Amino acid sequence: MFDLDRWREIFQSINKNRLRSVMSGFTVAFAILLFTLLFGIVSGLSNSFKGAFADDAQNAMFVRVWKTSKPYKGLQTGRKIQLKNKDYEYIAEEYSEKIQYKSSRIYKNFFIKYKNEANSYSVMAVNPDHQFLEKTIIDDGRYLNERDLNEKSKVIVIGRLIKEDLFGERPAIGKRVNVSGSSFLVIGIFSDDGGDNEERKAFIPLTTAQSMYGNNDYISQVALGYNPDLSLDKAIAFGNQMERDLRNKMNIHPDDQSALSVRNMAEANKGIGQFMGILYAIVILIGSGTLIAGIIGISNIMIFVIKERTKEFGIRKALGAKPSSIVGMVVQESVLITTIAGYLGLSLGTYILSLIGNSLEEDYFIKDPSVSPEIVFGATLVLISAGLIAGYIPAKRAANIKPIEALRAD
Amino acid sequence: MIKIEGLHKSYPIGKDSLHVLKGIDLHIKEGEFVSIMGSSGSGKSTLLNIVGLLDGHDEGNYFLNGQLIKDLNEKKAAILRNKFLGFVFQSFNLISYKTALENVALPLYYKGMARKERLKVALDYLEKVGLKDWANHLPNELSGGQKQRVAIARALVTKPKVVLADEPTGALDSTTTDSVMDLLKDINNEGMTVFVITHEEEVAEQTKRIVRLKDGVIISDEFTNAAKAI
Numbered sequence: 001m002f003d004l005d006r007w008r009e010i011f012q013s014i015n016k017n018r019l020r021s022v023m024s025g026f027t028v029a030f031a032i033l034l035f036t037l038l039f040g041i042v043s044g045l046s047n048s049f050k051g052a053f054a055d056d057a058q059n060a061m062f063v064r065v066w067k068t069s070k071p072y073k074g075l076q077t078g079r080k081i082q083l084k085n086k087d088y089e090y091i092a093e094e095y096s097e098k099i100q101y102k103s104s105r106i107y108k109n110f111f112i113k114y115k116n117e118a119n120s121y122s123v124m125a126v127n128p129d130h131q132f133l134e135k136t137i138i139d140d141g142r143y144l145n146e147r148d149l150n151e152k153s154k155v156i157v158i159g160r161l162i163k164e165d166l167f168g169e170r171p172a173i174g175k176r177v178n179v180s181g182s183s184f185l186v187i188g189i190f191s192d193d194g195g196d197n198e199e200r201k202a203f204i205p206l207t208t209a210q211s212m213y214g215n216n217d218y219i220s221q222v223a224l225g226y227n228p229d230l231s232l233d234k235a236i237a238f239g240n241q242m243e244r245d246l247r248n249k250m251n252i253h254p255d256d257q258s259a260l261s262v263r264n265m266a267e268a269n270k271g272i273g274q275f276m277g278i279l280y281a282i283v284i285l286i287g288s289g290t291l292i293a294g295i296i297g298i299s300n301i302m303i304f305v306i307k308e309r310t311k312e313f314g315i316r317k318a319l320g321a322k323p324s325s326i327v328g329m330v331v332q333e334s335v336l337i338t339t340i341a342g343y344l345g346l347s348l349g350t351y352i353l354s355l356i357g358n359s360l361e362e363d364y365f366i367k368d369p370s371v372s373p374e375i376v377f378g379a380t381l382v383l384i385s386a387g388l389i390a391g392y393i394p395a396k397r398a399a400n401i402k403p404i405e406a407l408r409a410d
Numbered sequence: 411m412i413k414i415e416g417l418h419k420s421y422p423i424g425k426d427s428l429h430v431l432k433g434i435d436l437h438i439k440e441g442e443f444v445s446i447m448g449s450s451g452s453g454k455s456t457l458l459n460i461v462g463l464l465d466g467h468d469e470g471n472y473f474l475n476g477q478l479i480k481d482l483n484e485k486k487a488a489i490l491r492n493k494f495l496g497f498v499f500q501s502f503n504l505i506s507y508k509t510a511l512e513n514v515a516l517p518l519y520y521k522g523m524a525r526k527e528r529l530k531v532a533l534d535y536l537e538k539v540g541l542k543d544w545a546n547h548l549p550n551e552l553s554g555g556q557k558q559r560v561a562i563a564r565a566l567v568t569k570p571k572v573v574l575a576d577e578p579t580g581a582l583d584s585t586t587t588d589s590v591m592d593l594l595k596d597i598n599n600e601g602m603t604v605f606v607i608t609h610e611e612e613v614a615e616q617t618k619r620i621v622r623l624k625d626g627v628i629i630s631d632e633f634t635n636a637a638k639a640i
Binding site for chain 2: 004005008009012013016017242311312314315316317318319320321323324325398399402403404407
C-alpha cells in the first residue's frame with residue numbers, strides 16, 4: 001500500500017509547517033527520552049543489586065549450628081550442637097542429586113607470620129569445592145585440591161590483602177609462613193568481590209586443621225551449593241526439608257532456629273527478585289505515565305493542527321477528497337512524526353546512558369545502565385499506536401465535518 | 411443537468427430553526443449560464459451548497475445529471491463532486507502551501523491520475539487561464555484576479571459537468587471582475603454549464619439567465635439580453 005503521492009502530500013505538509021511538526025515531534029522525543037533514561041537507570045540499580053550479592057555463589061546454602069533454645073525429647077535447653085564429618089557425609093549422600101558443590105568449614109583465628117611481619121587473620125579450613133561457594137578468585141598459584149586434603153598437607157591460600165600485609169611487593173607463592181606455630185606453604189593468592197574483609201582471609205585444608213588442632217572430626221559449618229537446575233521455590237523447599245531432616249536427626253526441636261538453621265541464598269534471591277519486581281512495576285507505572293503525557297501532548301497538538309487545517313480539508317473535500325483519504329493522510333503524517341521523533345528520543349536516551357556507563361556506580365549504585373531490546377521494541381510499538389490514536393481521533397472528526405462548515409472555518 | 415423540485419432547507423438555530431429555502435423549483439439544462447441573484451440572506455448560497463453537494467437538503471428532489479441525490483454519505487458525495495462539479499469560491503480557497511500548478515492538479519490527484527500526467531493537464535489549464543508563467547508561484551504571490559483564475563482552472567481541470575461559482579467576483583475590483591467574467595463566458599461558450607451566485611447586477615447581466623431569489627423563494631426567472639443576442 002505504498003502510495004508515493006500520499007507521501008509527497010505528507011512531506012509537503014510537514015515541510016510547509018515545520019514549527020508544528022517540530023513541536024509535536026519534540027513532545028514525543030522528550031517523553032521517550034525520559035522513559036529511556038528512567039528504565040536505563042533502574043536497570044543500572046538492578047545491576048548494582050545483583051552485584052552486591054556477588055560475594056557468595058547465587059546458589060549457596062549454609063548449615064549453621066549453635067545452642068538449643070528449646071527443650072526437646074527430654075533434652076535441655078542450652079545444649080551445644082556440634083556438626084561432625086559424619087553429618088557432612090550424610091548430607092552429601094542423602095541429597096547428592098540436589099547438590100552441586102559441598103564443603104565443610106572450620107573457623108579459626110590465627111597469627112600468621114612471615115619474617116618480621118605478623119598479624120591475626122581469620123583462617124577457614126575447607127574442602128576444594130569451597131572456592132566456588134565463596135566465589136574465590138585465584139589471582140596467582142592455585143586453590144586447595146583433593147590431594148591436599150588426603151595428605152593433610154600444610155598448605156595455605158591467602159587473601160590478596162594478607163599477601164600485601166606480610167609480603168608487600170615480594171613474591172609469596174612457594175614461601176613458608178608461620179601459622180600459629182606451624183609452617184605452611186603458600187600455594188595461592190586470591191581476591192574476592194565481597195570486599196576487603198573477604199580478602200583478609202586464608203584457606204587451609206579441612207583435614208589438616210582437624211588433625212592439627214584438636215584431632216577430632218568437628219566442623220563449624222556445612223556450605224552447599226544447590227543444584228542450579230532447581231527453581232527458586234524448589235531450592236527453598238530443599239533447604240527447609242534439609243533443615244527439618246537434620247533437626248530430627250540431631251534431636252533438636254523442629255522449630256529451634258538457634259540450634260540449627262539453614263541459610264539459603266535462594267530465599268534472598270527470591271527477595272531481591274520480588275524487590276526488583278516492585279521497583280520495575282513502579283518504573284513501568286511512571287514510565288507509562290511519561291509516555292501517556294507525551295501522547296496527550298501530541299494529541300493536543302494534533303487537535304490544534306487539525307483545527308487549523310479544517311478549511312484545507314474542506315477545500316480538499318470540495319475537490320473530491322474522500323473522508324478516508326483525509327484521515328489516512330493525517331494519521332500517516334502523525335505516525336511518521338511520532339516514529340521519527342520517538343526514535344530520536346530513544347537514540348539520545350541510549351547514548352546518554354552509554355555516556356553514564358559505570359561513572360555513577362560509586363556514589364549512586366547505578367551500574368551499566370541500559371535498556372533491553374524488548375523495551376525498545378515495546379516503546380516503539382507504543383509510539384506508533386500513539387501516533388495512530390493522536391492522529392486518528394481528531395482527523396476522523398474533522399473529516400466528517402460537512403465541507404460547507406469546513407470551508408467556513410478560518 | 412440540474413433539476414430541483416420543491417426543495418426545502420432549514421438550519422437549526424438554538425431551539426428554533428431557520429427556514430432558508432421554502433420550496434425551490436429549478437431546472438437548468440446542459441450548457442446554460444445561469445446566475446442566482448439575491449441579497450444576503452435570500453438563500454442563494456444555501457442553494458449553491460446543496461447543488462454542489464456540500465450540504466444536504468431536507469425536503470424535495472434534486473437530480474444531478476439525471477441521478478437522484480438522496481442519503482449521500484461523505485464518500486459518495488466526494489466522488490460525485492470530483493466527477494461532476496467544479497467549484498469557484500469567493501475567497502478562492504487555494505491551499506496556501508501549494509503552488510498554483512499543484513493547486514490546479516489537486517482534483518486530479520483525488521481522481522487517481524498519475525502525477526506526471528496530472529501536472530501536464532494542470533499546466534494546460536493554467537495556460538488556458540493565461541497563468542502558465544505563474545505555475546510555480548504560491549497563492550500569496552498572486553493577485554486576487556490571478557488567484558481566482560487559478561481557482562477557475564482548478565474547477566475546470568476534471569472536465570466537470572457543471573461549474574459552480576459562489577460570488578466569484580466578490581473579492582475583486584471591476585477590471586479583474588471583467589476578466590474573470592470573460593473567462594466564465596468563454597467556458598460557457600465551449601458548452602460547459604455554469605452556475606454563478608452573485609448580488610451584483612453587472613455580473614448577473616453578463617450571464618444568460620437570471621434567477622432572482624428572495625426569502626427562500628424564486629421571485630423571477632428570465633433570460634437576459636446576452637442570451638437573446640445569440
